Amino acid sequence: MSIKPCDHVPAEIAHPHAQQHRGCEDCLKTGDTWVHLRLCVHCGHIGCCDSSKNRHATRHSHAEGHPVIQSLEPGESWMWCNAHQRQVG
Numbered sequence: 645m646s647i648k649p650c651d652h653v654p655a656e657i658a659h660p661h662a663q664q665h666r667g668c669e670d671c672l673k674t675g676d677t678w679v680h681l682r683l684c685v686h687c688g689h690i691g692c693c694d695s696s697k698n699r700h701a702t703r704h705s706h707a708e709g710h711p712v713i714q715s716l717e718p719g720e721s722w723m724w725c726n727a728h729q730r731q732v733g
Contacts, residue, residue, distance in 0.1 A: 650725045650732035652711045658688035668692040670700040680717050682724075686710035702726060 668678040669690050678692030682701035687710060691701030701713050711727035723733035 650712065650728060650730075652725050652727055653723060653732055654686055654712070657685045657714070658683075668696070668698075668700050670704075671696075671698060680715070682713040683716050684708070684710045685712045685714050685723065690716065 666672060668681060671678045671692055676698060678696040680693040680695060682691055682693050684691070684701070684704055687708070689704050691704050692698055694702055705711060705713060705726045712723055712725050712732065714723045715721065722731055725732045
């Protein structure tokens with residue numbers, strides 16, 4: 645699979661605040677659990693992946709109109725564009 649550039653990727657990637665990097669922001673509020681973490685590169689929101697039952701990263705992406713998320717898993721730096729449904733970095 646070739647990784648294509650995407651015009652949805654912002655020039656500057658948002659970084660999470662230190663206190664937010666403890667886990668999925670929404671799961672932490674409700675006391676729920678997650679599988680993997682994803683970062684909204686547009687605003688820095690940290691949500692859980694689509695393998696998690698709540699899928700907070702994708703929900704945030706659609707609700708806020710922020711299409712690109714990045715993996716926060718150790719050793720991973722890929723990005724995914726929800727608008728194009730493809731890996732973009």
